[in-house]
Amino acid sequence: MRGTKPHMVTDPEAVGVLPAPGWFTDFARAEWDRVMPILTERRILTDADLGSLENYCIAVATVRAMEAHLQEHGHVLIDVEGKMKRNPAVGVQSDAMTRARLLAAELGLTPVSRSRPAIREEDPDDGDNPLDVS
Template structure:
Protein backbone atom coordinates (compact mmCIF):
# COMPACT_ATOMS: atom_id res chain seq x y z
CA UNK A 1 0.00 0.00 0.00
CA UNK A 2 1.42 3.33 -1.03
CA UNK A 3 0.36 6.83 -0.24
CA UNK A 4 1.62 10.30 0.24
CA UNK A 5 3.07 11.16 3.61
CA UNK A 6 1.33 14.27 4.93
CA UNK A 7 3.50 17.31 5.36
CA UNK A 8 4.17 18.18 9.00
CA UNK A 9 3.08 21.73 9.73
CA UNK A 10 5.75 23.75 11.50
CA UNK A 11 4.95 26.46 14.01
CA UNK A 12 6.60 29.89 13.65
CA UNK A 13 6.66 30.13 17.46
CA UNK A 14 8.24 26.70 17.90
CA UNK A 15 10.77 26.20 20.65
CA UNK A 16 14.02 25.01 19.14
CA UNK A 17 16.29 24.91 22.18
CA UNK A 18 15.27 24.31 25.76
CA UNK A 19 17.32 22.89 28.60
CA UNK A 20 15.75 20.21 30.79
CA UNK A 21 14.24 21.48 34.04
CA UNK A 22 16.52 21.01 37.02
CA UNK A 23 13.91 19.03 38.94
CA UNK A 24 13.88 16.11 36.46
CA UNK A 25 15.55 12.88 37.56
CA UNK A 26 18.73 11.80 35.79
CA UNK A 27 16.84 9.30 33.62
CA UNK A 28 14.20 11.90 32.74
CA UNK A 29 16.91 14.42 31.80
CA UNK A 30 18.55 11.80 29.59
CA UNK A 31 15.23 11.33 27.78
CA UNK A 32 14.85 15.11 27.39
CA UNK A 33 18.31 15.30 25.83
CA UNK A 34 17.36 12.45 23.48
CA UNK A 35 14.00 13.82 22.24
CA UNK A 36 14.49 17.60 22.34
CA UNK A 37 16.65 17.63 19.17
CA UNK A 38 14.00 15.55 17.37
CA UNK A 39 11.22 17.96 18.36
CA UNK A 40 13.40 20.99 17.62
CA UNK A 41 14.18 19.76 14.13
CA UNK A 42 10.47 19.32 13.39
CA UNK A 43 9.65 22.82 14.74
CA UNK A 44 6.38 21.68 16.33
CA UNK A 45 7.03 22.14 20.07
CA UNK A 46 5.50 25.31 21.53
CA UNK A 47 5.32 26.70 25.06
CA UNK A 48 1.93 24.99 25.41
CA UNK A 49 3.59 21.59 24.86
CA UNK A 50 6.40 21.88 27.41
CA UNK A 51 4.30 20.32 30.19
CA UNK A 52 3.57 17.30 28.01
CA UNK A 53 7.27 16.97 27.21
CA UNK A 54 8.14 17.17 30.91
CA UNK A 55 5.53 14.53 31.77
CA UNK A 56 6.76 12.28 28.94
CA UNK A 57 10.32 12.50 30.22
CA UNK A 58 9.21 11.81 33.82
CA UNK A 59 7.31 8.72 32.64
CA UNK A 60 10.28 7.44 30.61
CA UNK A 61 12.55 8.07 33.60
CA UNK A 62 10.24 5.95 35.76
CA UNK A 63 10.24 3.18 33.16
CA UNK A 64 14.04 3.02 33.30
CA UNK A 65 14.22 3.33 37.08
CA UNK A 66 11.71 0.52 37.59
CA UNK A 67 13.56 -1.63 35.05
CA UNK A 68 16.69 -1.37 37.20
CA UNK A 69 14.65 -2.35 40.28
CA UNK A 70 13.15 -5.33 38.43
CA UNK A 71 16.58 -6.40 37.16
CA UNK A 72 17.92 -6.34 40.71
CA UNK A 73 14.93 -7.68 42.70
CA UNK A 74 12.97 -9.64 40.10
CA UNK A 75 9.39 -9.35 38.88
CA UNK A 76 8.03 -11.47 41.76
CA UNK A 77 8.92 -11.99 45.39
CA UNK A 78 8.14 -14.62 48.01
CA UNK A 79 5.53 -13.60 50.60
CA UNK A 80 5.08 -16.54 52.94
CA UNK A 81 4.18 -19.48 50.72
CA UNK A 82 2.93 -17.24 47.88
CA UNK A 83 4.64 -15.44 45.04
CA UNK A 84 3.62 -11.81 44.66
CA UNK A 85 4.18 -9.36 41.87
CA UNK A 86 6.83 -6.76 42.55
CA UNK A 87 5.10 -3.34 42.80
CA UNK A 88 7.83 -2.00 40.51
CA UNK A 89 6.25 -4.00 37.67
CA UNK A 90 2.94 -2.16 38.09
CA UNK A 91 4.67 1.20 38.41
CA UNK A 92 6.64 0.47 35.25
CA UNK A 93 3.54 -0.65 33.33
CA UNK A 94 1.70 2.54 34.33
CA UNK A 95 4.69 4.69 33.34
CA UNK A 96 4.95 2.87 29.98
CA UNK A 97 1.29 3.58 29.28
CA UNK A 98 1.65 7.28 30.16
CA UNK A 99 4.81 7.53 28.06
CA UNK A 100 3.09 5.88 25.09
CA UNK A 101 0.14 8.29 25.23
CA UNK A 102 2.37 11.34 25.63
CA UNK A 103 4.73 10.17 22.87
CA UNK A 104 1.75 10.08 20.52
CA UNK A 105 0.72 13.60 21.57
CA UNK A 106 4.23 14.85 20.89
CA UNK A 107 4.50 13.13 17.50
CA UNK A 108 7.16 10.70 18.67
CA UNK A 109 5.52 7.54 17.30
CA UNK A 110 5.37 6.41 13.66
CA UNK A 111 1.56 6.47 13.68
CA UNK A 112 1.30 9.95 15.19
CA UNK A 113 3.80 11.30 12.65
CA UNK A 114 1.71 9.92 9.80
CA UNK A 115 -1.44 11.78 10.85
CA UNK A 116 -2.20 15.11 9.18
CA UNK A 117 -1.46 18.17 11.28
CA UNK A 118 -4.24 20.33 12.65
CA UNK A 119 -4.28 23.51 10.65
CA UNK A 120 -5.08 26.96 12.06
CA UNK A 121 -5.37 28.33 8.53
CA UNK A 122 -8.61 26.44 7.77
CA UNK A 123 -10.98 27.84 5.16
CA UNK A 124 -13.58 30.33 6.37
CA UNK A 125 -17.01 28.91 7.24
CA UNK A 126 -18.67 30.33 4.13
CA UNK A 127 -16.39 28.14 2.00
CA UNK A 128 -17.32 25.05 4.02
CA UNK A 129 -19.95 22.97 2.17
CA UNK A 130 -21.04 21.39 5.47
CA UNK A 131 -21.54 24.72 7.23
CA UNK A 132 -25.05 25.96 7.96
CA UNK A 133 -23.89 29.23 6.40
CA UNK A 134 -26.25 31.48 8.36
CA UNK A 135 -29.29 29.34 7.54
CA UNK A 136 -32.18 30.21 9.89
CA UNK A 137 -30.10 32.93 11.58
CA UNK A 138 -27.54 30.40 12.79
CA UNK A 139 -24.04 31.87 12.95
CA UNK A 140 -21.09 29.70 13.79
CA UNK A 141 -20.71 26.34 15.43
CA UNK A 142 -22.46 25.32 18.60
CA UNK A 143 -22.73 28.85 19.99
CA UNK A 144 -26.35 29.21 18.91
CA UNK A 145 -28.20 31.87 16.95
CA UNK A 146 -26.83 35.39 16.80
CA UNK A 147 -29.26 38.29 17.10
Protein backbone atom coordinates in the same frame (compact mmCIF):
# COMPACT_ATOMS: atom_id res chain seq x y z
CA MET B 1 0.77 2.92 3.24
CA ARG B 2 -0.10 4.45 -0.11
CA GLY B 3 0.29 8.02 -1.27
CA THR B 4 2.65 10.66 -0.05
CA LYS B 5 3.45 11.31 3.56
CA PRO B 6 1.72 14.45 4.85
CA HIS B 7 3.92 17.40 5.69
CA MET B 8 3.95 18.53 9.30
CA VAL B 9 2.73 22.03 9.87
CA THR B 10 5.32 24.16 11.62
CA ASP B 11 4.31 26.61 14.32
CA PRO B 12 5.63 30.17 14.17
CA GLU B 13 5.70 30.20 17.99
CA ALA B 14 7.76 26.99 18.22
CA VAL B 15 10.39 26.91 20.93
CA GLY B 16 14.07 26.26 20.36
CA VAL B 17 16.16 23.70 22.18
CA LEU B 18 15.70 24.22 25.91
CA PRO B 19 17.69 22.62 28.73
CA ALA B 20 16.00 19.93 30.78
CA PRO B 21 14.42 21.09 34.03
CA GLY B 22 16.94 21.05 36.87
CA TRP B 23 14.79 18.82 39.07
CA PHE B 24 14.74 15.94 36.52
CA THR B 25 16.33 12.61 37.34
CA ASP B 26 19.23 11.44 35.18
CA PHE B 27 16.88 9.14 33.23
CA ALA B 28 14.39 11.96 32.55
CA ARG B 29 17.16 14.36 31.55
CA ALA B 30 18.61 11.81 29.13
CA GLU B 31 15.22 11.40 27.42
CA TRP B 32 14.72 15.19 27.26
CA ASP B 33 18.16 15.58 25.69
CA ARG B 34 17.31 12.84 23.17
CA VAL B 35 13.93 14.13 21.99
CA MET B 36 14.18 17.91 22.41
CA PRO B 37 16.40 18.38 19.31
CA ILE B 38 14.03 16.20 17.27
CA LEU B 39 10.96 18.20 18.31
CA THR B 40 12.59 21.59 17.87
CA GLU B 41 13.87 20.64 14.42
CA ARG B 42 10.28 19.90 13.39
CA ARG B 43 9.22 23.33 14.76
CA ILE B 44 6.00 21.98 16.27
CA LEU B 45 6.76 22.27 20.00
CA THR B 46 5.39 25.38 21.72
CA ASP B 47 5.35 26.61 25.33
CA ALA B 48 1.93 24.99 25.69
CA ASP B 49 3.46 21.58 24.93
CA LEU B 50 6.29 21.70 27.45
CA GLY B 51 4.17 20.17 30.23
CA SER B 52 3.40 17.18 28.02
CA LEU B 53 7.07 16.83 27.16
CA GLU B 54 8.02 16.96 30.85
CA ASN B 55 5.42 14.31 31.68
CA TYR B 56 6.63 12.13 28.80
CA CYS B 57 10.22 12.32 30.05
CA ILE B 58 9.14 11.53 33.62
CA ALA B 59 7.16 8.52 32.38
CA VAL B 60 10.13 7.20 30.38
CA ALA B 61 12.39 7.77 33.38
CA THR B 62 9.96 5.83 35.58
CA VAL B 63 10.00 2.91 33.12
CA ARG B 64 13.79 2.86 33.21
CA ALA B 65 14.02 3.21 36.99
CA MET B 66 11.50 0.39 37.52
CA GLU B 67 13.42 -1.80 35.06
CA ALA B 68 16.61 -1.23 37.04
CA HIS B 69 14.72 -2.10 40.23
CA LEU B 70 13.24 -5.24 38.68
CA GLN B 71 16.60 -6.40 37.37
CA GLU B 72 18.02 -6.09 40.87
CA HIS B 73 15.07 -7.46 42.89
CA GLY B 74 13.14 -9.58 40.41
CA HIS B 75 9.54 -9.55 39.20
CA VAL B 76 8.40 -11.79 42.05
CA LEU B 77 8.88 -11.22 45.78
CA ILE B 78 8.34 -13.52 48.73
CA ASP B 79 5.98 -12.08 51.36
CA VAL B 80 6.24 -12.63 55.13
CA GLU B 81 4.20 -15.82 54.86
CA GLY B 82 6.59 -17.23 52.25
CA LYS B 83 4.14 -16.80 49.38
CA MET B 84 5.17 -15.45 45.99
CA LYS B 85 3.87 -11.99 45.22
CA ARG B 86 4.23 -9.77 42.18
CA ASN B 87 6.73 -6.97 42.71
CA PRO B 88 4.74 -3.67 42.83
CA ALA B 89 7.36 -2.18 40.50
CA VAL B 90 5.84 -4.29 37.68
CA GLY B 91 2.57 -2.34 37.91
CA VAL B 92 4.33 1.01 38.27
CA GLN B 93 6.40 0.24 35.19
CA SER B 94 3.37 -0.88 33.20
CA ASP B 95 1.45 2.30 34.04
CA ALA B 96 4.46 4.44 33.12
CA MET B 97 4.82 2.59 29.80
CA THR B 98 1.21 3.36 28.96
CA ARG B 99 1.60 7.03 29.88
CA ALA B 100 4.84 7.29 27.89
CA ARG B 101 3.24 5.70 24.83
CA LEU B 102 0.21 8.01 24.92
CA LEU B 103 2.32 11.12 25.44
CA ALA B 104 4.78 10.05 22.74
CA ALA B 105 1.87 9.82 20.31
CA GLU B 106 0.66 13.29 21.29
CA LEU B 107 4.13 14.70 20.70
CA GLY B 108 4.54 12.96 17.35
CA LEU B 109 7.28 10.65 18.58
CA THR B 110 5.81 7.40 17.25
CA PRO B 111 5.81 6.16 13.65
CA VAL B 112 2.00 6.02 13.59
CA SER B 113 1.54 9.54 14.96
CA ARG B 114 4.00 10.92 12.41
CA SER B 115 2.11 9.27 9.55
CA ARG B 116 -1.25 10.89 10.41
CA PRO B 117 -2.29 13.97 8.46
CA ALA B 118 -1.36 17.22 10.15
CA ILE B 119 -4.09 19.46 11.46
CA ARG B 120 -4.19 22.57 9.37
CA GLU B 121 -6.04 25.75 10.17
CA GLU B 122 -8.92 26.30 7.79
CA ASP B 123 -9.21 29.63 6.00
CA PRO B 124 -12.19 31.35 7.65
CA ASP B 125 -13.07 33.06 4.37
CA ASP B 126 -13.39 29.89 2.30
CA GLY B 127 -17.18 30.05 2.32
CA ASP B 128 -17.59 26.32 2.84
CA ASN B 129 -18.59 26.33 6.48
CA PRO B 130 -21.18 23.57 6.88
CA LEU B 131 -22.32 25.09 10.18
CA ASP B 132 -23.10 28.46 8.62
CA VAL B 133 -26.89 28.48 8.21
CA SER B 134 -27.23 32.12 7.23
